[in-house]
Amino acid sequence: MRLFATALLLVMAAAFIAFRQLATSYPAWSGPLGYAIAFTEAAMVGGLADWFAVTALFRRPLGLPIPHTAIIPVNKDRIADSMANFLRDNFLTPQVVARRLQGFNLAASAGALLAEPRQGDQSRLREGAAGLLADVLESLDPDQMGGMVKAGLRRQVEKVDVASLLGQMLDNAIADKRHLPVLESLLRKIGETVEANEPMIREMIHQRANTIMRWTGLDERLANGVLDGTYRLLAEVIVQPDHPLRAKIDEALTRLADDLRNDPATRRKAERIKLELLENPAIAAWMDAMWERGREALLRAVRNPDRALAGSLGESIGQLGRALGEDPRLQTLVNRFARRTLVGVASRYGSEIVRLVSETVKRWDAKTVSDRIEGAVGRDLQFIRINGTVVGGLVGVAIHTVDRLL
Template identity: 25%
Template sequence: MNQREKQLQFHKNLATGLLVLMFVIYISMVFLQKKYPEMSFIGYVKAFSEAAMVGALADWFAVTALFQKPMGLPIPHTNLIEERKADIGNNLGGFVVENFLKPKQIRSHIENIKVSKYMVEWLSKETTPEKIENIIKGMSLNVRGSQMLVEFLDKGKHQELFNQLFQKIEVYISENQNVVRREIDNQFPPLIPSFIREAISEKVVDGLQEFVMKITRDEAHSVRREMTAQLYDFSEKLNSSEWENKITKLLQDNVNKQISEFKTNEEFQKKLDVWFQKTAYRFALRNKTKIGDFISDTVKNWEGKELSQKLEMEVGKDLQFIRINGTLVGGMVGLVIYALTQLL
């Protein structure tokens, strides 16, 4: 039994104990009145205890009827929470939508939310850099990158990239033959006659075009195989702690730079706040009916007994004070009525 359950049980016992006390006093006064009829104050005490007992019983019935059937009797309109949980769910969902999700109310609350302020506060904490570093390390980007690269290569998807790469090289050579020839020509000593240089340059360009074309057309070409092997080798290196540290440092430095800029860029912070407020406002308006339905469905899906127990745990302590007050107020009313009767 937790603390709340203990408190509820204590107040239940207190209210019930007060009822029992009134019963004992009433019985005692009945006998005393018969034995000492001349003692008028006994009548007042008897009237108080009698009315208090009635008030206590009435409020006990009212409070108990909310959560269960009093004494297990099948009395109509009792065990209300369990019997009417569907209505309670609908009413609660509708109540929240109608009273808490109106446009004006939503706007007034959302406009006070400064998400940038919370972000700056969190980012300024001493423990935040370490947390961010742990997040980056926990992502294991080097391992994930290695796995993705191996999967990419195993499925042969890299061949399409090779095709595009060598096709572009082929097109470039074709469209820029004069530039390529000139660059090759510049590599020869001036003493070599120009017609020889031009002939050699043309042969080199033609040979280069043919070589690139072969690589483009043949997926089993030795150049492609060598490039594929280099990529597999790189995927293995990615798994090393060296690359993990490199990637972590690169990302950490970039994140730290972005954080520093964010904390000092008030204009961007305002834009972020406005964006968040507009997004949250639109989301709340679009989904307020869904929020109401969610509350209703949640309550409906609870077991009737579970719902009854939850609500009793929340308000049961206060309801026991109603029983106590009912006992005392009932007694006072009975006392007043008895006193007025004696005066007539």
């Protein structure tokens, strides 16, 4: 495009010289040739002016130290800051990110990828991401990374208000009566335990009975009465939804849930139990084993994604993808979470990204900046030169016409 624009300018110059020679040699043609001369003369002026303007953006025309030329190299740092500010103000503010994500159905797109992961570009995207993840996992020290993962997990668990969480869960379970199957199972387990240890219970009663009761056989009757009463009470509580003991249990659980949320002593006790569990060596060993199994499973999966997605896991992922693609309520939840996450990223790290762009451009030398910007918009700038040549010529013809008429 630069060659074409320059060639057009040279053509105008050559035509101007030729038309002037013809006008001198053939005075009778001076009238019609005057329009051609005016066109080519003004076209040269327009082409040269736009050549100067375009060149002055990137370098000094003909190497001359003309003021306000080589604009981009001289103002490289200011341009870098302007680019960074433009990026921040138009792309990386939380409001802009939220607005741009408003109409984007991320859940549906993710669902399509999960439901049909082997289709064309999706397959290449999945394989590329899997290979990158595998390389990262293998390049990191397993022990150090495991320590970081466990330390991060521990920090997150320590931040959890376990008392409030348990209290809310217990409240919700009681409100929805989801605790009843657990209660009934616990009562059955108590009955089975009593039945399995019946000889030991009888022996305990015999040992604690006095001599008269043992001589009269009342200790055996007492043991039978205790066991029969226990079995009867457990059976009644299990089969009778309105049994008074159930109401007492519900009342106790409700009080416990309230204490977990509001009673400082109970909350401190729950927090202490949580910290004691985290300090327990058995929990640390369990976390070590869980991390190693998870890491090995993840490596196997990313090294062979087709095999990993086969069988029940692949079917589960496919079902998740179909659910994301078909369930509007699930899409709403996932999209809301994604928007909040990305808005949070923009809020926390937007300034860092902007600073990275600014500092990167500032580190480039002036010629690199000029070459890259010219390479991006140079074609359009050469069109400016072409348009300047043509429009200048037309303006020259218009001015010559008005001059002849007046």
